[in-house]
Amino acid sequence: LVGTVASGKSLLLARNSIVNLGELDAKVVDAPRIGLMHSGAKKLTYNCYKNCINDAGGHLGCFDHYALTDKDAASLMSTVDALIIPGSSSGDTSSRASCDNRVAKAAMNQGKFILGICYGHQRVNTILGGKKTTVTTTYGPSIQHKISSGGVNVGLLSEAHKISIVPGSTLARLLKDTVAMVNTSHKYSTYKIAAGLKVTAKAPDGVVESLEGDSFIGVQFHPEYLYGYMKKEQFLPIFEYLVEMAGKTNKNLF
Numbered sequence: 001l002v003g004t005v006a007s008g009k010s011l012l013l014a015r016n017s018i019v020n021l022g023e024l025d026a027k028v029v030d031a032p033r034i035g036l037m038h039s040g041a042k043k044l045t046y047n048c049y050k051n052c053i054n055d056a057g058g059h060l061g062c063f064d065h066y067a068l069t070d071k072d073a074a075s076l077m078s079t080v081d082a083l084i085i086p087g088s089s090s091g092d093t094s095s096r097a098s099c100d101n102r103v104a105k106a107a108m109n110q111g112k113f114i115l116g117i118c119y120g121h122q123r124v125n126t127i128l129g130g131k132k133t134t135v136t137t138t139y140g141p142s143i144q145h146k147i148s149s150g151g152v153n154v155g156l157l158s159e160a161h162k163i164s165i166v167p168g169s170t171l172a173r174l175l176k177d178t179v180a181m182v183n184t185s186h187k188y189s190t191y192k193i194a195a196g197l198k199v200t201a202k203a204p205d206g207v208v209e210s211l212e213g214d215s216f217i218g219v220q221f222h223p224e225y226l227y228g229y230m231k232k233e234q235f236l237p238i239f240e241y242l243v244e245m246a247g248k249t250n251k252n253l254f
Contacts, residue, residue, distance in 0.1 A: 014157060021219045024249035034063045034244035035080035037096075037103060037120075049084065055227075058246060066099040073102035074109070082113040085120025087185065087222065101127055113194030113245035114216045115238070118184070118186050128194035135207060135216030143205045145184045153185055156225045160184040163209040163221070167186065169200035170217060171210045174237040181193030182209065182221035183230075 034053050036046070046062060053060035061080065066074035081167065084102060088096060102124055107114050116124045122132050122212035135145050139166035147155030165172045172178050190208045193199060201219075211218040223235040 004190055005175055008228075018210060030250075031057055031059045032046065032082065032250045033059045033061065033080040033241050034082050034084060034246055035076065036060060037086065045086065048224040049086070051228040051237065052224050053200075053238040053243065055236060056243040057076050058239075058243035060080065063103075063167075066096070067102045067106075068099065068105070070102055071223070076103060077106040080112070081087040081249040082115070082242055083107045084242070085114060085116045085123055086224070087118030087120065097123070108215070112213065112249050113242060113244045116211075116216065116218035116221060117224065118220060121211060121220055122188055122190050124213075124216055124218055124247070125194050125197060128196060129195070130190060130194035131192035132188050132253075133191035135187055138191055139205045139207050143184075143203055143207070145189075145203075145207065146182065146187050146206045154220055155185045156183050157230065161203055163201045165201040165210070166199070169198075169210070169242070170212050171200050171219070171238075172222060174241055175234055176237075177234075180234065183225055184221060186220060199240045217241070 014160065030114050036049055050060050050078075056194045063076055067076055069157065080123075083103065085100060087105060100120075104114060104124060104127055114124060115119075116122075143161050143193075145155070147158070147160060149155070161181070161184050163180055165175065165178045165180065166177050172218070193208070193211065197211045197213040197216070197218075199208050200212050201208070203209050219238070223238045226232040227235040227239070
């Protein structure tokens with residue numbers, strides 16, 4: 001499926017073939033290894049992540065199957081130094097949830113850093129005891145958080161709204177500012193925040209846009225598109241931080 005966006009550029013939405021974890025793209029020989037869930041990633045999305053991780057100095061690999069057991073999840077996580085839990089078109093109701101839970105818990109058990117994006121940001125909060133909600137139910141319609149045009153999810157490819165970032169937070173340090181313009185594509189949001197996580201950014205309507213915890217940072221927006229497709233340099237440091245944290249795990253292994 002190919003759609004068009006306002007810029008006139010085509011938006012490729014075709015499904016990507018499975019990418020084996022060993023097919024790594026970065027030029028750095030011993031770069032930290034970043035695992036991407038899940039094998040069903042769309043081609044454009046995967047290429048955006050690849051651009052981000054390559055430019056941040058890491059190796060990106062997409063897990064080639066869902067983890068159906070805790071042992072399988074631990075095995076998958078043993079092959080990488082950090083984890084990205086990406087977005088999902090169907091939120092927590094998808095079949096991914098139980099598999100993602102296993103892999104995320106395996107990452108936590110192995111002390112490996114997690115970057116959660118959109119659904120991934122919500123999923124880690126839920127795993128740790130938090131809750132989610134639908135945006136319109138809790139926050140109202142003042143900001144459109146999921147923007148489509150002609151069947152294309154254009155919210156991913158536009159600076160849709162501002163966020164306010166807590167001074168002194170990791171996100172503020174990485175973005176070098178306490179405000180930023182971000183893209184958006186979600187109908188769910190975190191609501192009850194799990195113990196051990198702290199809110200570090202919000203949209204003007206109150207939607208939580210970032211959470212931080214030990215070995216975790218989650219964002220509700222999509223920096224993989226902001227940098228990997230739109231080349232907004234402000235957002236590359238999120239992935240550089242992920243690779244940096246993965247590097248600390250990498251050094252502990254070898």
